[in-house]
Amino acid sequence: xxxxxxxxxxxxxxxxxxxxxxxxDLDAMAAVWATDAVVRCVHPGASMLHGRERxxxxxxxxFQATDAIRFELVDLEMELHGELACVHLVxxxxxxxxxxxxxxxxxxxxxxxxxxxxxxxxxxxxxxxxRRLE
Amino acid sequence: xxxxxxxxxxxxxxxxxxxxxxxxDLDAMAAVWATDAVVRCVHPGASMLHGRERxxxxxxxxFQATDAIRFELVDLEMELHGELACVHLVxxxxxxxxxxxxxxxxxxxxxxxxxxxxxxxxxxxxxxxxRRLE
Numbered sequence: 001x002x003x004x005x006x007x008x009x010x011x012x013x014x015x016x017x018x019x020x021x022x023x024x025d026l027d028a029m030a031a032v033w034a035t036d037a038v039v040r041c042v043h044p045g046a047s048m049l050h051g052r053e054r055x056x057x058x059x060x061x062x063f064q065a066t067d068a069i070r071f072e073l074v075d076l077e078m079e080l081h082g083e084l085a086c087v088h089l090v091x092x093x094x095x096x097x098x099x100x101x102x103x104x105x106x107x108x109x110x111x112x113x114x115x116x117x118x119x120x121x122x123x124x125x126x127x128x129x130x131r132r133l134e
Numbered sequence: 135x136x137x138x139x140x141x142x143x144x145x146x147x148x149x150x151x152x153x154x155x156x157x158x159d160l161d162a163m164a165a166v167w168a169t170d171a172v173v174r175c176v177h178p179g180a181s182m183l184h185g186r187e188r189x190x191x192x193x194x195x196x197f198q199a200t201d202a203i204r205f206e207l208v209d210l211e212m213e214l215h216g217e218l219a220c221v222h223l224v225x226x227x228x229x230x231x232x233x234x235x236x237x238x239x240x241x242x243x244x245x246x247x248x249x250x251x252x253x254x255x256x257x258x259x260x261x262x263x264x265r266r267l268e
Contacts, residue, residue: 037213038213040222042241042243042261043267044261045261045262045263045264045265046241046263046264046265046266046267047224047241047263047265047266047267048209048222048224048241049267050211054267058267075182077184079171079172081217081218081247082216082217082218083215083216084215084216084218086245086257088174088182090181090182107176107180107181107182107259109176109243109257109259111220111245113215123220123243125241125243125259125261126261127176127178127179127259127260127261127262128179128261128262129179129180129181130179130180131179131180131181132180132181133177133180133181133183133188133192
């Protein structure tokens with residue numbers, strides 16, 4: 001695969017992650033993550049979760065606790081490193097729970113690995129964005 | 135290089151990062167980071183910094199504002215992916231500034247790339263550890 005195709009597929013895989021999150025769709029979220037490696041996930045402010053079972057359980061809990069969530073993805077950058085790729089971005093997050101809308105920002109590192117020709121998520125590390133550095 | 139040697143060298147490179155931090159030694163810190171790629175750094179709660187110049191400037195600022203810092207590294211895991219490698223860990227941090235000691239924890243993803251036979255840091259993403267998930 002050439003780099004242009006790989007980058008396009010990477011962008012699509014990254015989008016699929018946020019679309020699954022917005023849809024609160026656990027099957028779609030499960031399809032995003034790698035199945036042939038230990039996956040890891042850090043939700044903002046939380047400890048690191050290991051393994052598909054615990055990671056997907058955390059998404060189930062988040063989806064159950066969320067009425068609606070929307071992402072605006074900004075400052076997105078992609079880095080290809082052969083069979084691995086990193087997507088870095090800022091998530092502008094609007095959530096609705098019990099009728100109240102909340103807005104926040106997180107910095108995310110999404111590490112993908114190529115599995116069976118498709119980019120699958122190995123690591124999502126999100127951290128609260130509380131201060132902007134120059 | 136076999137995987138055992140690569141893992142040992144990776145552990146050493148990761149240790150060198152924290153040793154440079156504890157020593158508040160900017161030259162040692164500069165030597166840890168890759169020179170042949172765009173490097174990125176997320177300090178806990180902060181935005182993502184890009185490029186050696188801005189990343190090293192942030193370390194200079196941190197070193198100037200710090201009297202002493204000590205790390206205990208726990209839950210450390212290493213993943214080799216050919217010419218890239220990830221180190222995941224929890225940083226137990228004790229800082230002293232203006233005579234007062236503070237203790238905190240951060241979750242870190244350290245992504246290394248092999249450059250000229252040595253592991254060099256591409257990305258340090260640290261996030262505050264405020265809640266432990268099961």
